[in-house]
Amino acid sequence: DAGITQSPRYKITETGRQVTLMCHQTWSHSYMFWYRQDLGHGLRLIYYSAAADITDKGEVPDGYVVSRSKTENFPLTLESATRSQTSVYFCASNPLGDQPQHFGDGTRLSIL
Amino acid sequence: DAKTTQPPSMDCAEGRAANLPCNHSTISGNEYVYWYRQIHSQGPQYIIHGLKNNETNEMASLIITEDRKSSTLILPHATLRDTAVYYCIVRGRGGSNYKLTFGKGTLLTVNP
Numbered sequence: 001d002a003g004i005t006q007s008p009r010y011k012i013t014e015t016g017r018q019v020t021l022m023c024h025q026t027w028s029h030s031y032m033f034w035y036r037q038d039l040g041h042g043l044r045l046i047y048y049s050a051a052a053d054i055t056d057k058g059e060v061p062d063g064y065v066v067s068r069s070k071t072e073n074f075p076l077t078l079e080s081a082t083r084s085q086t087s088v089y090f091c092a093s094n095p096l097g098d099q100p101q102h103f104g105d106g107t108r109l110s111i112l
Numbered sequence: 113d114a115k116t117t118q119p120p121s122m123d124c125a126e127g128r129a130a131n132l133p134c135n136h137s138t139i140s141g142n143e144y145v146y147w148y149r150q151i152h153s154q155g156p157q158y159i160i161h162g163l164k165n166n167e168t169n170e171m172a173s174l175i176i177t178e179d180r181k182s183s184t185l186i187l188p189h190a191t192l193r194d195t196a197v198y199y200c201i202v203r204g205r206g207g208s209n210y211k212l213t214f215g216k217g218t219l220l221t222v223n224p
Contacts, residue, residue, distance in 0.1 A: 031210050033210075033211060033212075035214075042214045042215065042216055042217075043156070043212075043214040044214075045211050045212075045213075048210070048211055058211065090155050090156070092155075092156075092212075094210060098144055098161070098205060100146065100158040100161060101158065101210070101212055102158060103155035103156045103157070104155050105154060105155050106153075106154070106155050
């Protein structure tokens with residue numbers, strides 16, 4: 001089925017480890033986004049990408065790395081995880097123009 | 113992007129219309145009003161969006177005042193499954209304006 005999928009859905013890891021969250025969309029949307037959601041802060045933008053090989057920082061990019069070698073994939077990497085990065089992470093995409101952004105089901109990440 | 117103001121919570125009886133207000137007094141002429149909702153533990157779900165005219169789709173209606181400084185989302189026959197946090201978002205056009213800035217939203221509770 002067409003859509004946007006995130007993996008894994010749940011992840012537990014330890015501080016200092018590297019972890020990669022995957023996002024895959026089948027719509028060939030140009031724009032992709034990573035948000036994190038924490039109690040008291042709502043959803044905050046981490047990084048976004050306008051097209052393959054084009055990425056830019058959002059509101060809270062520190063500690064995260066992204067890449068976009070293919071239009072359909074937008075992985076988010078925590079190079080050295082910290083407890084403050086425990087959160088729910090959402091990926092989203094939208095095409096050019098004023099069409100709505102669509103979200104994945106999220107990845108719940110716990111860092112011990 | 114213009115800031116939005118929403119009541120923190122609202123109640124609605126099942127089967128009745130739910131009217132969720134939003135103020136966006138600093139909205140500019142090329143900014144859209146978007147509505148999303150988030151059911152517990154799920155990704156945000158797009159509901160509807162509009163620029164100037166009222167809009168209706170299978171989920172809801174969006175009423176935008178003539179001066180565009182406020183809007184109302186209407187769920188015509190609320191069900192228990194409509195219990196969620198509803199976000200009103202003002203979004204610009206083009207480039208980095210594609211990102212969404214989420215506030216705290218309105219928690220709508222639909223009661224039996």
